Amino acid sequence: MNRPALFSKPAWLALGAVTVAALLLPLLNLAFPPGHALHVSGYALGLVGKFMCYALAALALDLVWGYTGILSLGHGLFFALGGYAHGMYLMRAIGRDGVYQSALPDFMVFLDWKTYPWYWAMTDSFWYCMALVVLVPGVLAFVFGYFAFRSRIKGVYFSIITQALTYAFMLLFFRNDTGFGGNNGFTDFKRILGFDITAPGTRAVLYLVTLALLVGALLLCRWIVTSRLGRVLQAVRDSEARLMFIGYNPLWFKLFVWTLSAVLCGIAGALYVPQVGIINPSEMSPANSIEMVIWAAVGGRGTLVGPIIGAFTVNGLKSWFTAAFPDLWLFALGLLFILVTLFMQQGILGLIGKMKRRPAPADAAATPAASKEAA
């Protein structure tokens, strides 16, 4: 079979233009002094960097939800686990500059611990922690997914148990004795690979790495969904029973995409932590995971680009609302949930698509059979 192009020509152009624009931001931040008309503030840069992490998580979620019909309410867990894995390195990198001037992180001194627990072994190595960022969410997702998919748990049941899973982990990480800082989590980072973590240069590099990984992940996901594998995944979404009658075993396809999605989410979390400067168990709260779903839904699920747009839109709105009308944000978010599910099933991209070519039928990739995923 002929594999379709990753993107159409205009889409490539748009993607390139946006990427170049995003590349310019840190340069404008570094090249022009504050007060200059072309200066981009560090705050704005940090905000965009944070949104890109969210976008990566939404992209990962879209791969399983939009293309495979598996709605996860637990991606916040993978995000947080990636963040914690990176956070362990960042905590070690503080060295003796903590409040208590101890080799141990402050929260361990506070618990009167004398040595690192075993699972903190080797976390002073950056690359080991980077391996953890990939492995911890990946292995957890693989094991959990294997058992869930093998017993053919699907639809809302799967969603509910992923929610229970992240809730259980949240309770676990809230405990001080778990060894991850309890309520407060990890914060007060000082440096990363020897560079000052608050320096504009370091922040620009973090931003660029995030941008590169986001674009890379987008291309990877796009490559997957346009491959034969991607067609099987969409078949799982549209009618898993029929796929099984044809002779496929959906288990490994689902497991592959589920694990990959968890890993991408973990990477997003790992990029998020140094830019935001804190990770705590509230990232694992069920509410956070559901919010990720709405990013994907607002942008348009099953489009890959849509969730990225959605993450920027929703979080941009959130930043604006929480500053301008803090009391109204939850009303707005709640309404967004309702309106998107009732009136905008294809999200923003769907709206644009409708406006662009009203008479022609929408193309396959942009219009998943939204109403059938749980049939």
Next chain:
Amino acid sequence: MAHHFRSFLAAIALCLPMLAAQAAVDPALLRPLAGDDPDARIEAVARIAALASDDARKVLQALQDETLYATADGRVLVADDAGTLPDGAEGIVVNNRLRAAVAGALSGMALLSPDVAQRRAAAQALQGQAADPAQLPLLRKALLAEKEADIRATLQTLVAVADLQSEDAALRKAAVLGLADSGNPALRAPLQAMLERRPDGSHAEPDASLRAAAEATLRAIDSRVARAEFAGKLFYGISLGSVLLLAALGLAITFGLMGIINMAHGELLMIGAYTTYVCQTLFRQYLPGALDWYLLAALPAAFLVAFGVGVLLERTVIRWLYGRPLETLLATWGISLILMQLVRTVFGAQNVEVANPSWMAGGVTVLGSLVLSYNRIVIIAFAALVVAAVWLILNKTRLGLFVRAVMQNRRMADCVGVPTSRIDMMTFGLGSGIAGLGGVALSQLGNVGPDLGQAYIVDSFMVVVLGGVGQLAGTVIGAIGLGEVNKFLEPVAGAVLAKIGILVFIIIFIQRRPQGLFALKGRSVE
């Protein structure tokens, strides 16, 4: 020296209306009180208390109030409002040690009060203290006079504990044997003390047969305590289970029967709890006399409010999403955010205070040491009532018949004339209303705040999924089972780990039996 100063004032200002009354207690008993020997004074207090007469009580009360005076020749006088003190009478100085002895003696004397409640309180107060042989005569006297069974039992234990320290071996033996029926863990210490060896190697209790008896009694008490502890866990498990049940029962209808993933279910609980709060406030404002009965008004009010909110949600949002469970999940999550923020805007972000009515305060003591609080008992009974009501509605009413018909075969029900859309609305309203009732119960146990529902949403889904979707009995057993497992795990693993353990268990359980404990029989590809 305030006392001297005061007596000085009393001496020079005879115009004060004070009349000294000679206490009608043997002066020989009173004399040591005026003396300097602290041990003699404490002994005197004990002996006066042993008189157990009204006059003795007056003297001790005067001593406690520091209105007891002594003259130079050793007479002891009680100053009362109507008399004067003779010249040279000095207030008796009460130090802390004496004050404690007096307080103990007075509380012992309350055992003889004509008021049952006072006697019971006095007996229970003594139970908490170390046994004091000096109080023994008083205790015996009280025991003889006592008619109430529960106070008698308390007194008997007290006497036995005091007897354990007696010099008389026969008394000690009787006490040891008498204690075998008790389940009071506080008795372990005095019995254990009998078994210990002194530093010189001799036994604290010289009589070997008595030691054996004490050991047997100790074992009996231990097994009773263990039984009471077990019963306590059982009770708290059922209590937690009934709370989970009330939280999940509405969901068993909306999710179990209708298949609607209602993430706003927790907020319907919260609405019920806040309705209770409003009822309480209204009663406090307009019917303060009937404040104790505000819950009776809160029940129908919470049901109706939650029913109304449920019907509104069903008509405006949920009915457009039938057959699309994942979208329903997202939309109802949005609803839950709006409801939470709404409550926060109206009532503030802080928790509001919902008080138990006075008839729910307190508890009943069973098995010696186990206290079953009334509010938990009431909630268990309430949960049973609600389950019975739901069962009746679903199985014995026309509405229930329609509900079951629509859920089993919507198209066929439609064909024979069942108004399916209205039934959907009513069913969702019913489930929501029951959540409102659950909210009333939750308001009696914990904090009422905008986040109340969030704490229960995961648990509620776990209960319904565990029990098996569409199964009322499954929901009941799932809830009680989860409550019990939680309470029995808690002492072993700690509250948080127990909770995590249960979540993990359920996750594994669902993998093994996706259809829940009680599956409907049928054939389906999915």
